[in-house]
Amino acid sequence: MTNHEWAELLEYLYESGGLFESDLEGDVEDTPEELRRQLANEFSDPGDSISESEMERILDRLYKNNLVNYGAGESGRRVQLTPTGFEVAHEREMTEDQYEIQEEQANANDRVADFTVILGAAALVQAAESVMTAPKPTDLYLGIFMILILVVAFFALGGPKSLRN
Structure with a gap:
């Protein structure tokens, strides 16, 4: 025990x-x-x-x-x-349930954050593709600028969870 x-x-x-x-x-x-x-x-x-x-x-x-x-x-x-015993046991049960709910919520938040990173990576790939196929120099500069903004935003927001740990 x-x-x-x-x-x-x-x-x-x-x-x-x-x-x-x-x-x-x-x-x-x-x-x-x-x-x-x-x-x-x-x-x-x-x-x-x-x-x-x-x-x-x-x-x-x-x-x-x-x-x-x-x-x-x-x-x-x-x-x-006793009634006090029921109350203490009930409070402990509710606290345990609340902890489980918070843990599930944290896991869901992590999944949303990871999905957001995937979407950001997809936008980065799309921006890189537009830079490579840019017909004019202004399009090229705009594409490079978009890529830089995405990279800075990615790391400013903490990057993927796997890189934070």
């Missing part, structure tokens, strides 16, 4: 509807230890299991910060998000 396992557990509970209830099938006792064991097993990734003591530490941190409550459920003990 990472240093932010409390946040991961909070997210897990939030995505589970704010409630985790122990399953007391068979000869399983209705104890806080059993609840932590089942929650640790359910919450952990297959290759990254956490111990019951780690789960106790995480739950104690959430409980002390008024993010979860313990109680009795229909089939055994349960851990439930």
Whole structure:
């Protein structure tokens, strides 16, 4: 587990509807230890299991910060998000969503900038072609001037992203 396992557990509970209830099938006792064991097993990734003591530490941190409550459920003990816990989990979810949106927007902006560079390069090629086929010297000078303006503008605006990195 990472240093932010409390946040991961909070997210897990939030995505589970704010409630985790122990399953007391068979000869399983209705104890806080059993609840932590089942929650640790359910919450952990297959290759990254956490111990019951780690789960106790995480739950104690959430409980002390008024993010979860313990109680009795229909089939055994349960851990439930408090209204504050829901609010914190929801805010974290919204922040994560906002970050993803900003990242997607930055990627879209980069694609637009790259496309603009391609259009500028096409205009440069077109200007170069007009210089090479210019029948009069004034057309030649005008074409060279257009090419210089395009090159200066290209580098003044930062050039392609690949050259900036």
